[in-house]
Amino acid sequence: MGFINRNEVFERSEFSFFLPTQVKYGVGKVAALGMELQIEDELSSCNNVMIITDKGVLAAGLVEKVKVGLADSIFEIKAIFDEVPPDSDLKIVAKCAQEIKNLEVNLLIAIGGGSVMDTAKFAALIGTHGGEVRDYEGGFMVPGKCIPIVAIPTTVGTGSEVSIGAVVKDHETKTKLTIASPHLYPKIAVLDPEMVATLPAKLVAYTGMDALTHAIEAYVSTENQPVSEALALRAAEMLYDNLEIAVKDASNLDARAKLQIASMLAGMAFSNSPVGATHAISHTVGGLYGLHHGLSNAIALPYVMEFNLESCPSRYAALARAFNVIESGISDIELGKLAIERVRTLKVALGIPERYRDLDVPSDPDTINRVTEIALMDICMAFNPRKAEFAEFQPLVEQVI
Ligand SMILES: NC(=O)c1ccc[n+]([C@@H]2O[C@H](COP(=O)([O-])OP(=O)(O)OC[C@H]3O[C@@H](n4cnc5c(N)ncnc54)[C@H](O)[C@@H]3O)[C@@H](O)[C@H]2O)c1
Ligand SMILES: [Fe+2]
Known part of the structure; x- marks a missing residue:
């Protein structure tokens, strides 16, 4: 029995992995x-x-x-x-x-x-x-x-x-x-x-959270497979261990170097196991209101994790262990909730606002409906582990905004 990944039945009958770079x-x-x-x-x-x-x-x-x-x-x-x-x-x-x-x-x-x-x-x-x-x-x-x-x-x-x-x-x-x-x-x-080394702390936070979103979304992607899984989990672990240090201490080149490597590993992972609903919402809100891509991902990420949790609890449990959660004897759902809590805590530590409205994005019903409609058409939704129609997705968008 692996500590991070359970030795579960391998459900995929085939997969491919491509990386020419x-x-x-x-x-x-x-x-x-x-x-x-x-x-x-x-x-x-x-x-x-x-x-x-x-x-x-x-x-x-x-x-x-x-x-x-x-x-x-x-x-x-x-x-x-x-x-x-x-x-x-x-x-x-x-x-x-x-x-x-x-x-x-x-x-x-x-x-x-x-x-x-x-x-x-x-x-x-x-x-x-x-x-x-x-x-x-x-x-x-x-x-x-x-x-x-x-x-x-x-x-x-x-x-x-x-x-x-x-x-x-x-x-x-x-x-x-x-x-x-x-x-x-x-x-x-x-x-x-x-x-x-010259990247301002705010951009280390935003772009590092983009990489963390890639790692998490690739890991739970409908196209998840063992090669990207290995890359995504190691990326998630390195990002969790180094992001706050790198943001708070600009002189720590070791932490920045690890973020650079983790970001690359996550890029390899999501190129083969594409990202999901966080990116769909982030592309929409970021596009309409001119928010930095990493910032808009960081805001939506824990809400989307909550939304997806029940569709693949053992994957969120593995992410919790990658984030250094050592509790045993609790359910995968409970472990998954701890993974989400760690992401929320990290978000606060990095100074990321809680919701889009904190950045003056309108939160009226028309905006919520428009964002829901556009996000649902984003290609990334095809790879989100939980499928959703408008009625199910709109409350998530309302929470995030
Ligand atoms: N192709 C992909 O796989 C992929 C994946 C995720 C996001 N994206 C896209 O990437 C874009 C965002 O890229 P980004 O987050 O890297 O930010 P960015 O490229 O927009 O750069 C942000 C700012 O940081 C400054 N900057 C960059 N490096 C610096 C450094 N070392 N020192 C000082 N300033 C520096 C830039 O001048 C710029 O003003 C978005 O359009 C997003 O949609 C693409
Ligand atoms: Fe991204």
Whole structure:
């Protein structure tokens, strides 16, 4: 009998796991970036580089480190595209893709958080196959390989450096578009703890909670399977152990490095076992009211865990044990409740507001109904362990808002 996972009957008759991204981890990897990439056969003819980033990452001095890392290598920086806004933007993606074509760029280096890495994924797609993002919306619509991406994450949340998907905001309709395709995985993910040393505490909290949401939702996903399970549980454990320390002590690089690794593990997990209702609600409220993705996930997470608890109690019990709950002789439901309590306590310790209304999101019945309707149409609902119609889901949205 395992301590974290019970030795239950294996219910799946088949599963697959896919992960084409190579991970290079270590302090100083960016300082030696040219050497690190030069040894990769498939990149030896990809010499025309565009760096994709945003103004905050640029101001933190991280792009300079990439430039130094590439000096004296075979890689020539043709352009630095630093116009990525939070959640990116369809028009910015189109502009970036056009520059890629004009300059005949054949390698993208994305340095930043999810907004930057996802912009690189979309720009690689449009820069290679033409058209616009909407042409490829949904799953498995990308026709073939895209310009390779080297992803250097500077936040500790999205896992986009190893993930199958990308998200962009349509700022006109205030909605988010998602594409998932095996062709969107970055070629190489470079995890250098020095890249997250400058991340402000608030963003460590928000993005770390995004990673925790990925780990929990992948673990209870309808598509859960043993490989992602291993990744998700280890990610949940590392995030729980290090998130509060990293937020409260900016000098603790060990804790930040572990968050960076855990975020990657969770990205690998959810790429194969997709996330659920927390993300569906978060995409909706975050899109409509401009909230940071990690913050809006963090708010909804414990409410959704409560909503899902009865649909897979033994999975929530395992999460409790990953969160250091050692009580024995109590039911899985009771253990699951303790897991939820730990997430709530962590949320408070990180200074995350309780509900969306605390951030001035309207809480009137029309808003609640609109959010319910849009969230129920989100693709993530397909992977939530508890299926729900409007009448069942609306009270959850009312609680969260
Ligand atoms: N593709 C995926 O698999 C996936 C998964 C989850 C979320 N997302 C998407 O990712 C986006 C959010 O990404 P994010 O949470 O990483 O935030 P972000 O990329 O929007 O960055 C947030 C802010 O942090 C600043 N920043 C980033 N790194 C910094 C550093 N080291 N030092 C100082 N400032 C720094 C940026 O300049 C920016 O202002 C959302 O659009 C979300 O939908 C994508
Ligand atoms: Fe997320």
